[in-house]
Amino acid sequence: MQLDNTLIALADPTRRAILERLTQGAAKVTEVAAPFPISLNAISKHIRILERAGLVQRRISGRDHMLSLNQQPLDETAAWIEQTRAFWTSRLDGLEALLKAEDALTKAKGKK
Amino acid sequence: MQLDNTLIALADPTRRAILERLTQGAAKVTEVAAPFPISLNAISKHIRILERAGLVQRRISGRDHMLSLNQQPLDETAAWIEQTRAFWTSRLDGLEALLKAEDALTKAKGKK
DNA sequence: ACAATATTCAACCAAAAGGTTTAATGTATT
DNA sequence: AATACATTAAACCTTTTGGTTGAATATTGT
Numbered sequence: 001m002q003l004d005n006t007l008i009a010l011a012d013p014t015r016r017a018i019l020e021r022l023t024q025g026a027a028k029v030t031e032v033a034a035p036f037p038i039s040l041n042a043i044s045k046h047i048r049i050l051e052r053a054g055l056v057q058r059r060i061s062g063r064d065h066m067l068s069l070n071q072q073p074l075d076e077t078a079a080w081i082e083q084t085r086a087f088w089t090s091r092l093d094g095l096e097a098l099l100k101a102e103d104a105l106t107k108a109k110g111k112k
Numbered sequence: 113m114q115l116d117n118t119l120i121a122l123a124d125p126t127r128r129a130i131l132e133r134l135t136q137g138a139a140k141v142t143e144v145a146a147p148f149p150i151s152l153n154a155i156s157k158h159i160r161i162l163e164r165a166g167l168v169q170r171r172i173s174g175r176d177h178m179l180s181l182n183q184q185p186l187d188e189t190a191a192w193i194e195q196t197r198a199f200w201t202s203r204l205d206g207l208e209a210l211l212k213a214e215d216a217l218t219k220a221k222g223k224k
Numbered sequence: 225a226c227a228a229t230a231t232t233c234a235a236c237c238a239a240a241a242g243g244t245t246t247a248a249t250g251t252a253t254t
Numbered sequence: 255a256a257t258a259c260a261t262t263a264a265a266c267c268t269t270t271t272g273g274t275t276g277a278a279t280a281t282t283g284t
Contacts, residue, residue, distance in 0.1 A: 007123035010193075011116055012272085019196075023203045030230065042273055044232065049271090063230045063281040071200050078190075078197045081122075084131075085190045088183050091135045124242085142260060154243055156262065161241090175251040175260045 002054070003080055006073045009053035014038070015046050019055060019069065026059075026068040114166070115192055118185045121165035126150070127158050131167060131181065138180040 009015055014036065021032055033043035047067065050056040054073040059066045121127055126148065133144055145155035159179065162168040166185040171178045 001125065004123055004125060007119055011119035011123055013113065013116065014272090023200060028230075029232095038272085039274065040231080041233095041275085045272070060231095063279095065231070069200060069204065071197070071204055074193070074197050074200060078193045081186070081190045081193055085183070085186050088135060088181060088186060092181065092183055120241095126242090140260075141262095150242085151244065152261080153245085153263090157242075160262095172261095177261070 002073060003077060005049075005053040006055065006077045009050050009055055010077070012046070012049075014043075015050055018043070018046060018050065022056065022067060022069045026066050028064050028066060032067060114185060115189060117161075117165040118167065118189045121162050121167055122189070124158070124161075126155075127162055130155070130158060130162065134168065134179060134181045138178050140176050140178060144179060 017036070018032055021027065021035070029044060029047065030040070032047070033040045036043060047056060047058075051058060054070055057068050057070050059068070129148070130144055133139065133147070141156060141159065142152070144159070145152045148155055159168060159170075163170060166182055169180050169182050171180070
């Protein structure tokens with residue numbers, strides 16, 4: 001699924017760093033890889049995973065591969081997580097309220 | 113990192129389904145596992161990963177382990193992703209605006 | 225034509241993920 | 255005490271992940 005691939009892609013610090021680099025503008029593979037202490041090949045693989053998630057796009061011109069961000073999967077994932085978060089909030093708060101109400105009821109009965 | 117563990121935990125459909133089940137209220141491991149077509153042991157492992165992320169908490173009473181949701185890591189991850197999303201939006205829109213401005217400038221020069 | 229550059233491919237490795245099955249452990253029930 | 259139940263532990267398997275090194279491919283610059 002798309003959500004899976006995006007979350008997987010985001011779940012690695014090196015890949016998040018690559019994305020952060022690309023917020024400064026499009027860059028070639030070599031340029032992206034330069035600051036990292038791992039091999040170019042390792043970065044190349046990370047980029048493939050980011051592409052699988054659709055977070056990164058590639059435009060080949062000659063021997064250079066220009067990489068750029070694509071926002072859509074991030075938007076979709078943000079929407080999913082925010083929706084889930086809101087749902088949890090309502091459920092967990094609702095449950096808390098329910099427990100308090102029951103507690104109040106129990107005390108009221110005890111008084112009688 | 114905490115963000116890593118949370119994203120990893122969320123990046124699997126079985127684990128997301130477990131979380132969804134727990135929004136209906138706390139449940140024992142067996143109860144959580146029941147609807148899934150995989151072994152109880154597999155579910156047990158998934159739960160461990162959810163616990164590592166702090167998304168699920170366990171309260172042991174006798175032989176039963178009651179599982180419940182903990183919202184905090186989800187909130188933090190939602191905050192991170194929303195922040196990132198907003199940043200991308202400003203950057204990418206800003207870049208687009210810049211390109212349009214440059215284009216307009218070029219055309220203006222051409223006219224002269 | 226030759227050398228340098230940019231990138232991937234291929235083969236390999238160790239560790240983790242996601243699953244299985246078969247114990248083992250502790251707690252209830254009868 | 256014997257049995258059933260809830261859960262994890264252990265050992266194993268296969269695939270994926272994150273990394274390596276060395277070769278292949280294609281493009282650019284001299």
